[in-house]
Amino acid sequence: MNEKVFHRGIAAPLPRPNIDTDAIIPSREIRRVSKEGLGEALFAGWRYLAADSREPEPDFILNKARYRGASILLAGENFGCGSSREHAVWALKDFGVKAIFAPSFGGIFFNNCALNGILAIELEEAKIRRLTEWVELAPRRHQLEIDLEARQIRWREGEAMRFGIEPARRALLLEGLDSIAATLRKKSAISAFEEADGKRRPWVYQLPDV
Amino acid sequence: MPTTLFDKLWELHEVAVLGDRECLIYTDRIFLHERTGSIALRGLEQAGRDVRAPGRVFCIMDHIVDTRPGRGDVTLVPHGREFIEATRHSASRAGIHLFDVNDPRQGIVHVAAAEHGIVLPGMSAVCPDSHTCTLGALGALAWGIGSTEAEHALATSTLRVSRPRSMRVNLRGETAPDVTAKDIILHLIARFGSQSGRGYAVEFAGPAIRALAMDGRFTICNMAVEMGAFTGLIAPDERTIAYVSSTKCAPAGPLADLAAAHWRELRSDEGAGFDLELEVDCAEISPSVTWGTNPEQLAPISGVVPDPDAFADPRKALAAREALTYMDLSAGTALSSIRIDAAFIGSCTNNRLGDLRAAANYLRGKKIAPWVQALCVPGSSAVKRAAEAEGLDRIFRAAGFEWREAGCSLCFHAGGESFGGKRVISSTNRNFQGRQGPGARTHLGSPQTVAASACQGYIRAAET
Ligand code: SF4
Numbered sequence: 001m002n003e004k005v006f007h008r009g010i011a012a013p014l015p016r017p018n019i020d021t022d023a024i025i026p027s028r029e030i031r032r033v034s035k036e037g038l039g040e041a042l043f044a045g046w047r048y049l050a051a052d053s054r055e056p057e058p059d060f061i062l063n064k065a066r067y068r069g070a071s072i073l074l075a076g077e078n079f080g081c082g083s084s085r086e087h088a089v090w091a092l093k094d095f096g097v098k099a100i101f102a103p104s105f106g107g108i109f110f111n112n113c114a115l116n117g118i119l120a121i122e123l124e125e126a127k128i129r130r131l132t133e134w135v136e137l138a139p140r141r142h143q144l145e146i147d148l149e150a151r152q153i154r155w156r157e158g159e160a161m162r163f164g165i166e167p168a169r170r171a172l173l174l175e176g177l178d179s180i181a182a183t184l185r186k187k188s189a190i191s192a193f194e195e196a197d198g199k200r201r202p203w204v205y206q207l208p209d210v
Numbered sequence: 211m212p213t214t215l216f217d218k219l220w221e222l223h224e225v226a227v228l229g230d231r232e233c234l235i236y237t238d239r240i241f242l243h244e245r246t247g248s249i250a251l252r253g254l255e256q257a258g259r260d261v262r263a264p265g266r267v268f269c270i271m272d273h274i275v276d277t278r279p280g281r282g283d284v285t286l287v288p289h290g291r292e293f294i295e296a297t298r299h300s301a302s303r304a305g306i307h308l309f310d311v312n313d314p315r316q317g318i319v320h321v322a323a324a325e326h327g328i329v330l331p332g333m334s335a336v337c338p339d340s341h342t343c344t345l346g347a348l349g350a351l352a353w354g355i356g357s358t359e360a361e362h363a364l365a366t367s368t369l370r371v372s373r374p375r376s377m378r379v380n381l382r383g384e385t386a387p388d389v390t391a392k393d394i395i396l397h398l399i400a401r402f403g404s405q406s407g408r409g410y411a412v413e414f415a416g417p418a419i420r421a422l423a424m425d426g427r428f429t430i431c432n433m434a435v436e437m438g439a440f441t442g443l444i445a446p447d448e449r450t451i452a453y454v455s456s457t458k459c460a461p462a463g464p465l466a467d468l469a470a471a472h473w474r475e476l477r478s479d480e481g482a483g484f485d486l487e488l489e490v491d492c493a494e495i496s497p498s499v500t501w502g503t504n505p506e507q508l509a510p511i512s513g514v515v516p517d518p519d520a521f522a523d524p525r526k527a528l529a530a531r532e533a534l535t536y537m538d539l540s541a542g543t544a545l546s547s548i549r550i551d552a553a554f555i556g557s558c559t560n561n562r563l564g565d566l567r568a569a570a571n572y573l574r575g576k577k578i579a580p581w582v583q584a585l586c587v588p589g590s591s592a593v594k595r596a597a598e599a600e601g602l603d604r605i606f607r608a609a610g611f612e613w614r615e616a617g618c619s620l621c622f623h624a625g626g627e628s629f630g631g632k633r634v635i636s637s638t639n640r641n642f643q644g645r646q647g648p649g650a651r652t653h654l655g656s657p658q659t660v661a662a663s664a665c666q667g668y669i670r671a672a673e674t
Binding site for chain 2: 015016017018020022023026027028029030031032033034035045050051076077078081082083084085086089104106107108111112115116166167168179180183184186189190193194197201202203204206207208209210
């Protein structure tokens with residue numbers, strides 16, 4: 001089975017609203033010009049006892065034995081708001097997060113997820129609450145199955161919940177397109193646009209002499 | 211058919227329609243900084259791709275450069291130097307414009323982009339930085355993107371964008387004399403919520419907006435992203451045209467008239483349809499500060515910290531409870547009784563010349579409270595020079611403020627300088643947990659409020 005189409009995993013609830021990208025990865029944790037190895041820094045401010053330590057904070061959900069290895073987040077509204085740093089998504093990915101359900105997402109974060117193969121899916125809060133209640137009973141046994149092709153989450157005894165996703169986003173996730181290459185194939189349309197636009201707004205194309 | 215400002219801007223840049231709402235949008239200007247731009251340039255290098263139009267790409271060192279006087283590449287941010295050097299190297303390889311650490315054109319990218327006229331009304335501009343929406347105050351289509359999207363824009367001069375819906379916020383009536391642009395935008399965020407703009411390009415309109423100088427308009431659009439908006443917009447008017455015409459990159463000669471005629475068309479037509487229109491009565495707005503860890507958690511300075519139980523929405527109540535724990539505040543506390551440890555005037559929200567003048571105006575002949583650490587960080591090297599030419603630096607210094615070089619500085623914490631554990635009154639845009647250092651408790655307010663609070667040692671409005 002294509003991993004992009006189907007995923008089964010442990011889900012961890014993070015119901016607090018407005019979890020921003022500073023919380024997902026504090027800026028001080030971004031130490032190299034690199035997308036790699038950021039998983040350790042994920043939620044560093046909450047996950048460790050102190051800013052300069054790696055001693056786990058026992059109360060943080062992802063440190064609890066029952067949620068170890070969680071790959072799905074059941075998040076609160078406006079997840080990923082704030083700073084545009086794509087490191088938030090790279091950290092989630094490196095940690096092993098495959099999918100995030102939230103009533104809403106920060107806009108830039110939402111796009112960054114799709115471009116990095118993470119399923120960020122908007123789901124009504126009531127549905128997330130139902131999933132959360134079920135998962136919390138026995139997180140390791142009560143795993144969620146996500147089927148992107150069928151746009152379904154399967155939970156409790158094979159029960160299915162539908163979710164919506166924009167076709168372009170779904171295609172990107174399913175096919176993992178190289179969107180730069182796809183756009184470069186439209187080179188002639190871009191050049192034609194510039195040609196016409198250069199007559200309409202010539203000052204835009206004059207290279208500014210700052 | 212009457213159309214909105216946003217529709218006009220969108221159509222001006224539409225290269226192709228790709229899908230349902232998705233379009234290929236032309237990017238006239240691309241900005242990068244050393245924190246998130248370096249990785250985009252490196253990604254492009256690794257993929258063996260070139261920057262398509264390097265002459266229209268600008269990279270500015272602003273985020274982790276040091277702002278202490280006499281700075282060089284060395285910064286207190288751990289590994290900061292690596293980011294600066296990597297960015298410099300990639301930028302010169304790519305052949306893009308680079309405003310380096312001590313370049314006279316250097317500044318916070320959103321401030322410098324406007325003040326040099328690199329972005330003009332009607333242009334589209336992107337940057338891997340969420341506050342790119344600041345430039346919407348020029349009537350430009352400007353929005354924040356991720357680093358992968360930045361690679362796309364660099365390689366193709368376009369982006370694949372899902373068309374946002376259009377919203378207009380109509381500000382009715384006039385604001386009281388002590389109400390600043392910062393108070394207005396904080397009020398809108400609090401009133402409508404930190405997600406009210408999600409999926410929308412938000413146009414701010416009404417006499418109170420028209421009455422604002424450009425600096426105030428930038429403040430308003432800067433925080434559109436704190437409403438969750440795709441971007442913020444203000445229609446250009448004669449004030450805008452005068453502002454951009456005085457910049458270094460303004461079109462000259464016959465192009466100047468052509469451009470100005472184009473700019474005058476950039477407004478929402480009478481009767482244009484928006485997906486959503488909201489109204490606010492300016493009389494409701496008063497000088498305010500945040501009490502929580504999200505910009506929507508706001509109260510008038512004359513008011514008290516609210517009771518979480520009083521929120522009808524249980525999610526807001528939960529968020530308020532958590533915020534009060536972090537902020538170490540309790541319901542019913544008068545905001546003016548909150549003692550502060552530090553005061554910060556800076557950031558792309560509020561550190562243009564007008565902001566510094568307003569704060570200095572209050573500070574003239576006064577001193578900060580002995581227990582307060584206070585900093586003023588101009589938004590750009592040009593702002594700093596202009597302020598010094600007026601003697602503002604002397605007023606700040608005499609009052610006890612540190613006077614810094616331009617940059618983002620303590621607006622955010624990258625592991626270097628920190629307000630860790632302190633309570634800060636700050637003219638910035640985000641009061642998130644740990645934003646200004648581990649455990650830092652940030653109260654957002656206008657530069658005037660920061661100045662007054664620094665002097666009194668407690669949260670205070672500047673008396674007018
Ligand atoms: S001043 Fe603050 S908000 Fe503005 S670009 Fe810099 S870090 Fe971001």
